[in-house]
Amino acid sequence: MDTVIRQRIKGLRLAKGWSLDALAARCFLSPSTLSRIETGHRRIALDQLVPLAKALGTTLDQLVEPTSDEDVVIRPEPEHQQGLTSWLLSREHSANGTTVAKMRITSERSMADVDRSVHPGREWFTVLSGTVSLLLGDRTILVHEGQAAEFSTMVPHLVAAHDGPVEILSIFDHGGERAHLHPPERLS
The missing domain is CATH 2.60.120.10 (Jelly Rolls)
Incomplete structure (x- = not known):
């Protein structure tokens, strides 16, 4: 799940066209901390996820929602x-x-x-x-x-x-x- 969250953070940052510095400034983290979070060299803490989600224009729930095939395939009756x-x-x-x-x-x-x-x-x-x-x-x-x-x-x-x-x-x-x-x- 950590890998998915890291990919979402980086993907949302890149979709907005922001550098590490730009996102770091918006969520009050250092660019090196943000880089280590995105690359998996640092554990993600809850107190970091909340400002990251807010800065990226999403919710904490959307940032950490699990992924599975059940969330993708709809079998209409x-x-x-x-x-x-x-x-x-x-x-x-x-x-x-x-x-x-x-x-x-x-x-x-x-x-x-x-x-x-x-x-x-x-x-x-x-x-x-x-x-x-x-x-x-x-x-x-x-x-x-x-x-x-x-x-x-x-x-x-x-x-x-x-x-x-x-x-x-x-x-x-x-x-x-x-x-x-x-x-x-x-x-x-």
Whole structure:
């Protein structure tokens, strides 16, 4: 783990274009101490990590987070609703507050059966295949394969298939995830 932390410190320093002297001055260490930390010739103390993380514009948690293959590979399982299959492509409760999902929408998703949702935030999607019929307020906008759409979610909206199935890749904020991937049960 020490090796990973050392690589992160050096990598962040170099990404900012800083010399050892520049980073050392920002975190109140000597350049020789910082050099020995980066090269592994000195143990890293907690009282050194906190000012290093702050100077590098990151958090202590991010600087020392463990690495494993489990943190990298996501194995999405399809979730089915009538006319809609979605695959969650990001971790639930991600740190940046966004959710990435692939969705396949078919004509079985009746526009009469789906409420046009409204929630705070913005949504973005790109069309992987087919054509989307985006109902946005009073407008219907066709979004074709290879195109993307971004819009305020305070406008009533619905994403539907136009003339055949459609696949999209979408990014939702927390409100969008709840509204589109985990909708409440409809009352009859």
